[in-house]
Amino acid sequence: MTVSDSSNTSELLSLLQQGFRSLIKVITDLRLAIILLLVIALFSVSGTVIEQGQSLQFYQENYPTYPALFGFITWKFILILGLNHVYSTWWFLSLLILFGTSLTACTFTRQIPALKAARHWKLYQQSRQFQKLVLSAELDTGSPTSLLPLLQKRGYKVFQENQALYARKGIIGRIGPIIVHAGILIILAGGIWGTLTGFLAQEMVASGETFQVRNILESGPLAAPQIPKDWAVKVNRFWIDYTPNGEIDQFYSDLSVINEQGEELDRKTIYVNQPLRYRGVTFYQTDWGIAGVRVQINNSPIFQLPMAQLNTNGRGRLWGTWIPTKTDLSEGVSLIARDLQGTMVVYDNQGNLVGAVRSGMAIPINGVNLKILELVGSTGLQIKADPGVPIVYAGFALLMAGVVMSYVSHSQIWALQEGERFYIGGKTNRAQVSFERELIAIVEELKSEKSARVVETV
Incomplete structure (x- = not known):
């Protein structure tokens, strides 16, 4: 290698080092962390x-192009930016990673060096060093020996060498910010891991049916192992409790987890805010519907017909079906129901009201006796797996512990005896007034000891 090549290499390395230092300086800038946190909070609110x-139909109906919400929020705007699944978009995950990188860099370049500096103690050997302290006093009484028990009584850890003394307490307050940063980083890691490995699904299942999770709405790229494959869920029964005035009080689903051989592995009756959890998958009770109706015509075998939810343009929920009254399907009636306990109404082919009927009742129509045995309810389940939740909870616990630790004041006191003069001073990073009162109390105790000695001599 020539001298010129060596010089060029050195210059390149120097430029890279300067660039790296500049990058670290930008990343560790508190202003960048605050901006990132505000942006993350803004999109989290959105x-x-x-x-x-x-x-897609939902966003087109609720966020039309004209008139646009606030003049620019339309369904196209939402879909292009991914605001319909904010927390799993690449740019939101990038913001989390950048924020985590900034916190990590700040921890290693500022917080940890500050902790190391706080752990190292240094004695003041000259009286002029006390002049730079905000709180200091020059006394004609006292000594390191007399000061030592006063400090120990107040929880200080004391270091003494000859006529100089250093004391500190609350070093845990310096550890607190590091714990806070660690908690935030764990929360971010849990959120990212949950996004990558979790999934969200919805199922509408009729009472008595068995299902496996199929209707996946959202899933991360690593979510496949979380989706149940070797076990299923059976809806043993679905029912609704009503208030005396006919309003829905609560709806319930009796669920059983079964394996491939049909053996029951777990069972629980769920309702709103009381889900079933099994192998990291949670089943929430979120909705209900009418899946079908069981009918009998004259003495025919009992058969079940599906019911579909009707479009009422927002004026309540109705379900309907068509029941044939002849074997060639040339005639039939329409059955309309609004819930699982109320009255059902029957219409003929011309749309004329024939009558009302309740479960277990029969009605004559088209020359046959139509008996409505029961309505079959269906349960609406939201199914979610988020492996990042335990990590997030652990991060929050650590974050709370770090916040509490951060409130502990890190207080330091120096003392020096030079001849007949005794110098004492200190500083703290918070609770300045309390520390000032504590230091004044220590000085007063030192003065009182001198007064006691004078009285004793007299």
Whole structure:
């Protein structure tokens, strides 16, 4: 290698080092961390306000092009930016990673060096060093020996060498910010891991049916192992409790987890805010419907017909079906129901009201006796797996512990005896007034000891 090549290499390395130092300086800048946190909070709020994971039709109906919400928020705007699934978009995950990188860099370049500096103690050997302390006093009484028990009584750890003394307490307050940063980083890691490995699904299952999770709405690229394959769920029964005035009080689903051989592995009756959890998958009770109706015509075998939800343009929920009254399907009636306990109404082919009927009742029509045995309810389940939740909870616990630790004041006191003069001073990083009162109390105790000695001599 020539001298010129060596010089060029050195210059390149120097430029790279300067660039790296500049990058670290930008990343560790507190202003960048605050900006990133505000941006993350802003988009998190948007993910709460804008409904997540809905269909294209939903966004087209609720966020039309004209008139646009606030003049620019339309369904196209939402879909292009991914605001319909904010928390799993590449740019939101990138913001989390960048924020985590900034916190990590700040921890290693600022917080940890500050902790190391706080652990190292240094004695003041000259009286002029006390002049730089905000709180200091020059006394004609006292000594390191007399000061030592006063400090120990107040929880200080004391270091003494000859006529100089250093004491500190609350070093845990310096550890607190590091714990806070670690908690935030764990929360971010848990959120990212949950996004990559979790999934969200919805199922509408009729009472008595068995199902496996199929209707996946959202899933991360690593979510496949979380989706149940070797076990299924059976809806043993679905029912609704009503209030005396006919309003829905609560709806319930009796669920059983079964394996491939049909053996029951777990069982629980779920309702709103009381889900079933099994192998990291949670089944929430979120909706209900009418899946079908069981009918009998004259003395025919009992058969079940499906019921579909009707479009009422937002004026309540109705389900309907068509029941043939002849074997060649040339005639039939329409059955309309609004819930699982109320009255059902029957219409003929011309749309004329024939009558009303309740479960277990029969009605004559088209020359036959039509008996409505029962309505079959269906349960609406939201199914979610988020492996990042335990990590997030652990991060929050660590974060809370770090916040509490951060409130502990890191207080330091120096003392020096030079001849007949005794110098004492100190500083703290918070609770300045309390520390000032404590230091004044220590000085007063030192003065009182001198007064006691004078009285004793007299």
